[in-house]
Amino acid sequence: MEPLRIDPVVDELAERFVAAGHRLFLVGGSVRDAVLGRLGNDLDFTTDARPEQVQRIVTGWAEAVWDTGIAFGTLGVVRKGRTLEITTFRADTYDRVTRNPEVVFGDTIEGDLLRRDFTVNAMAVELPSREFVDLHGGMSALAAKVLDTPAPPRESFADDPLRMLRAARFVAQLDFTVAPRVVEAMREMAGEIRRITAERVQAELSKLLCGVRARKGVELLVDTGLADHVLPEVPAMRLEIDEHHQHKDVYHHSLVVLDQAIDLEEDGPDLVLRLAALLHDIGKPATRRFESGGGVSFHHHEVVGAKMARKRLRALKYSKEIVEDVAQLVYLHLRFHGYGRGEWTDSAVRRYVTDAEHLLSRLHKLVRADCTTRNRRKAGALQRTYDDLEARIARLAAEEDLNRVRPDLDGNEIMRLLGLSPGPLVGQAWKHLKELRLDRGPLSRDEAEAELRAWARAKGLGDGAS
Template structure:
């Protein structure tokens, strides 16, 4: 048995709560070990705020030992042998040694308690997570070579990969997530098992798949994790729109395919994220996922022109719909779905600016349509430039620099982030002497269009334009002058 200090890795100093727990369980006559990810993280030079322990004590014993020590505890995982608690800012889970068996057609394990630490470690997903620190002796238990594999940057399973993935198919996605988070590669036998068993991911709930996907996308090198999903065939089930991009030739013929282009855009988007106090703090899932999905509309819109060129007309709009559909299937929340799909829809809006230039009204529309996503749209648009033609890249960068400068200049003159007509719904009804109804909405949209085209008007200008517009409406001839009622639904959202 090795002592933790014998490792060649630099070991982070252990929090006091770990030693305290070890002494409590030893005094009560039970074994206790820090296990899994927290042990792995010690070798990576970091301490997680979430600490996992395993023990030969049963749940009732765990509660009896810790209830006076911890700040609070909960029993939601009792049926799986897990008692959760919080102490000094750490979230702690202590689980009785387990020996799990899975029904091949079920998403949930059948749990049986065990009595040996080594058996508990064998059931874990990967060797780098199958290490334990026996407490309070600080002895490293590593029966399956986790330190070796962590040092070599290789993902292996304690037993046969096929058995591990059959027990819990989500472990295949977790391997891809580790490729993203830790920069590791999977062993050949692990990759082969992923390819052979990719279809088993379908028995996993959409919510669990979504959670792993978010962790992957938010990792250090998400393009590596995505590539593993695609190459193993897992993406055919969880992100088929991305897998389909491998078949599409980029219209500029500058990349192997649209798939490789999309991975490049994802990498470049990550590079444009900011620090914690910046406009788009890293990691930003919305920006990253939009970068990955921005061209998924191309397979459905590909057309071969008579000149030999390839076109993807309206792939932005089609891609936005496909993105929203996929995210709904993965049970993302509505706000995240709307944000990502909106970025996909807007990612082509900039092109043409450098050639023809935009009027002030076009710049206002760009800002208004992007809304709170503007800073992400800036980064997505810049990331989408992957051409190897240096002159073209410089021209596009210069054009976008110019656009951002114009946005900043206009923002100094106008409140671009919240452009509204110069008259609200109540003022429209007062001026025209009409009641709430569809006509008010039409008048509001007319004034909004005028505001977009011409910017803020002089006092009285909006009233004159509205009266002129009203005279051209069929309702004006038959509408008697009426006092506006005190309330009405037509003004909602217009003030």
């Protein structure tokens, strides 16, 4: 608890509560993180004071107060750069149809801690005395890195099924393991997750995927059956391997790609890259074909997979930007394999860059992560080939500014030269010039105008003279 001793804000707050005849506890994740040495600037407290009493206690001391959660007993406070959230003891009951509690304020810290999700989050420190309250073995669970529930897990998950996803999220974020009785309850009650809104599922899934052990969290979702309800395309990749082992286990391969993509990250967790790595092969089950010669094919699985990824991420209420970025990465992840030993023309390289647009850096990482062969010589050759492609991209980019591939004439110039008004023909001419730009690289002004006039004549627009 060393961080608490050196933070005068915490003591200031506690003294105001004691002076008003109330108790105040640091609680939940704040205590867990303090023990782990990762306490942030956002602190959670609980108290026997009712919300209106809390409001009176902090008024005049806090620099800002917000009461958007007051119906649930929570007030937010800002003081000296700290965000403090203070919640009245709770003893809620649940209808077990939704996850919405009937808010009931409690009178004891014991009752409040019992209703919390996991024992590692059910510890408290009374302030200002620093008396540690651990009624459910949270400290020993934290030391053992085990997730268990204060109440019987079936009761806890029946009250709030989102806690099952939170278990997987904590596994990914903190590298915990889950107590056997909790895993058993998750398996039995996985279907209850359907009571949870897509937005809340998405929030937990995103945090899970951005965890340091994202793969471990995904594996727990699949092993307990939760993934069947929140991300069914992932367990569907567990294809039965034919007796001749003509293809890899797609599910296991995707987990390896996820791990390898994470290793290639440069600036912290990249949710788009991680989603694309996990989902890049989800089109394979629908496209698997056993060929007459004994082989197995997955033709166009990237096309099917992009559509599937788009549909699933929309259902999970991800933003349009994330949906489209992930789908495009899934769609493009196989393109490199047509590169061979460098047979692509400069035109093909330009198209690769143009199609990837702002996703090029992520596409580089995804393609490299997708190399999971155990044959070191083959793996090395693939990486060297991609090195060559990146070098060519860099050379062309330096010569031609590939990041801004545009036609050599803009729309205004097209209209002036051809005597056109704004309309579909201008767009068609623009697209024609862009295709030329991709195929041949930059054109001189005279060449661009000549090509435009030739296109106009072919369209029956006369000589195109303005």
